[in-house]
Amino acid sequence: MNTTNLKGVIDSLVDVFWAGGINNSYTIIEEISQLWIFRLIARKDNPQGEFHQDYLINIPAQDLWYYLKEFIELNKLDQEPIENEKALKEVLLVLNNAVRSLKNIYPEFRVEYMKDISFTVTNPRVIVKAHKIVDDFFQEHELTLMGELYGELLKTITTIGQWGQYVTPKHVIQPIVEMLAPRSEETVLDPACGSGGFLLETYNYLKGKEGSVNVNLYGADFDPTMARLAVYNLIFHDISNFSITHADSLAEGTITKNYDVIMVNPPFSIRYTDYLTNLIGGNSVRTTDQLFIELSIALLKELGRAAIIVPEGILFGNKSEFRRRLIGDYRIEGIVSLPQGIFKPFTLVKTSILFLSKWQNVRHQLATPCVWFYEISQESSTATGEGSFTDLLLRWKSRQRDWERWQQLSEQGTEKPQESFQPPKQWPFKKFFFVNHEELENNNFNLSMSHYKNVEEEIVAHVTPKELILTIQELDQEIQKNLQELNELLEDSKWQENKKEDQHEQMNQEKEEKTTVSEPENLDQIEAMDLYEGPLEIPQQFHKLFEKFSFPQQKLLETFYYENRPLAGHEATKLIQDTLKAHGYSKKFSVQEGKKSIEFFEVFGMLEREQAEMMEFPRLPEQEGTKNILNFEAKTTIERWQVPEDFKRRGR
Structure with missing residues (x-):
């Protein structure tokens, strides 16, 4: 219909x-x-x-x-x-x-x-x-x-759930199912099943391929509402051979058996502090991004396979030991980079699909000899994120043959050792490439496709001396134009008068505050920020991007560097208000603008998010004739951001 x-x-x-x-x-x-x-x-x-x-x-x-x-x-x-x-x-x-x-x-x-x-x-x-x-x-x-x-x-769900859950689009689920290719008699699990999309598409895939379906479908979700929606979804599609559990998959004793196939799109970047299942081991505070990867590996049968949608931040940064263990002990079959905004309006976080299989007990010299990277570009998608995944499926099936071709071309072109990663000169494809184990180790086991793709583009983009001179001239003209605008602004008498009035007001305020016993909170940080004149120590490839930021955005990013601690969006925005005022910036920079800017920084890996537990609502005693508003016990969390250590290191 x-x-x-x-x-x-x-x-x-x-x-x-x-x-x-x-x-x-x-x-x-x-x-x-x-x-x-x-x-x-x-x-x-x-x-x-x-x-x-x-x-x-x-x-x-x-x-x-x-x-x-x-x-x-x-x-x-x-x-x-x-x-x-x-x-x-x-x-x-x-x-x-x-x-x-x-x-x-x-x-x-x-x-x-x-x-x-x-x-x-x-x-x-x-x-x-x-x-x-x-x-x-x-x-x-x-x-x-x-x-x-x-x-x-x-599809009418347009808001993210209480626990960070949302409905994964069908056009993302379908290629994942086809790439893992579940078979009859196999057991399939989604430990954060939501509305049951992965289980439904597994059933449809087998029905279309084999005619009859004889597969065991299992799902679990922490939210009882989502668990119920999964039950309804499968029933309305005339599926009966399934089991949906309302449970915390990461908790002790929730899931015990092993599965052939695991597919999951877990909630992103949530701090998990409860006691973990012994399948993972240890109970240190870690994010759900890492925990669901570890859980999936633990629940896989030997030679089982999994696909996990993860935020980009887990693929690089300060979790190199975790990635080293993944690459060394298990087989990373591939990483598919998804376009920005594919899960909007629920989240704008850049994501990738991690494909892996469990080869732990099958002894090989290297569990992961290479990692296959594939990019679903923004250009190949429509405004809703739906695009053709046909090429992805074809390349996935031929990746072993492509890897052999990659090795042959690499051997032909190795005249001298390369200082950084680059594809073989005769490699004809831009959408996908391979990174061998040695390169991964040299790059701190970085599994972000953009890390290698940026290097590749810088190397292969050959520029003639004449083109280089023209580029420098254009940049110089742009700098001169900006300097001229700045001088005009400085010569503006009204601006100067406003600034003097603001400075005078600030001096009076500081004199009044010195007479009190306590000093204003964060005064030291604000004064330090006012004295700062140079650029941040950010990686070189981000310098141009930083220059394009508005003045408040630059100061906002600086705040995270100087504070050197996790900050909530509203907290960081309020910290820069006095700084903006001292610089004569008269426009209002709202908390909402600050939050959007912070999420933008996060997309480029300049900041990383965490969710911290802040308080607990108590259950109030019932009183006759009085409505109990806080009639539940619940923990409240708050999102905070900080500069990743890896990002700082690359800027030094």
Whole structure:
């Protein structure tokens, strides 16, 4: 069916819930999912005979849909204005009674996180309208469309979940499944399964390839809502051979068995402080990026294979020992660099797909003789991130042959030792290349494709002396232009007067503050920043980029260097306010602008993120007649950023 028509139905359903005062995407999808279940299992033949209203109180789940339809029509609940308010309220009572009987039909509804499901909508008019939309649609279309329709429903999620989870796009999942190529009889796990996208595509892949599917699908998710969405997603696609667990995959005793294939897109850069499963070993504070890689390796069978979507930061920086162990003890099959923003609007963090296999007990001289890098460029994607992965799949299947060709060309072109990485002169491809074990070791086991790609571009971009002179002249003209603008600004009397007034005000303020017992917080850092005039010690390839930053952005980045500690976005932005004022900068630089700038720095590896635990909300004692607002116990975390040690080292 036309996707536009499916989207139209979903938009109508979602609009009903929004009009009813429900604007949380996850809540809306859960309510619609529960309603669809009753339509999926509905039977027209009534074993109790003719319709009678008392039967609705304890109606079996299979009979609910058509009985509810008759009840709505009999009481004219589908006509405005609705006068029978009593009958309207009974709709929710009937639905919630029927939900509890779903466990008699689906074993998946007997698990703990599915036992307490109910309709949380307090406005029964919403359910009545949604029931009609769904009923009208499936009177004209087959129930087999329900899976496809549910896929469109999941696309309405536009916000990241409480634990950093989001729905991984189908066009990213499909090539990963094809590259790992799961087979019948194998066990497949997603330890952070979300809505079950990897498990669903595994089923579709095997069904399309082999006709029949005999594979064991396993998923786990820390968020009970996402675990429920995964169950609904697989049920609506007519899949029964699966097991979804609501659990923290990283915790002790959660997952114990080994699997043939593991695919996961874990939450990024979250500090994990709970006691880890002994499969990983140790319980030091580390980010989920590293922990899910270690967990995947631990859960793989010998010769098992895994694909893990990771933020770029884990592939370089100060985790060289971790990467050395990965490369030395296991086989890195390949790294696919994804385009910036492929997971927007959920995150703009640059990501890659890490493919590895477990060769630990199979003795080889080198577990990873080379790493295959492939880039999905921004140009090959549409505005939504969807692009052709055909070439990726072809190159993946031919990578052993390409590696042999790479070695042959390397041997032909080795006239003298190279100081840094570069591809063989006759290598015809730009999208992918290989880096051997020796090169990896020489580069601190850096697994970021951009690290080698930048070097390659600098080497192969041959420039004639005449072109070089023209480039220098253009740069000189640009510098002279900037100097002229700066001089004009300095000569502006109004600007000078404002600056003197600000300085005078600042001096008065400092005199007043000196008379008090305590000094302003962070005064030393602010004064140090005002005295600083030179460029930051950042890597050379970032100098031009730094010059393009606005004045507040430059000062913001400097703050992280001088503080030399993790800073929250609002904290760093506030630290530079006095500095901007002292320099005569009159425009407002908001916390929101600061946060966006920090995320931009993070994209280029200038900053790295951490999530720190800040406080805990206590459970307040219940008082009669008093509404308990803080009626839950929960830990609150805050995101902070700091300059990576590796980035500092490269700038010295």
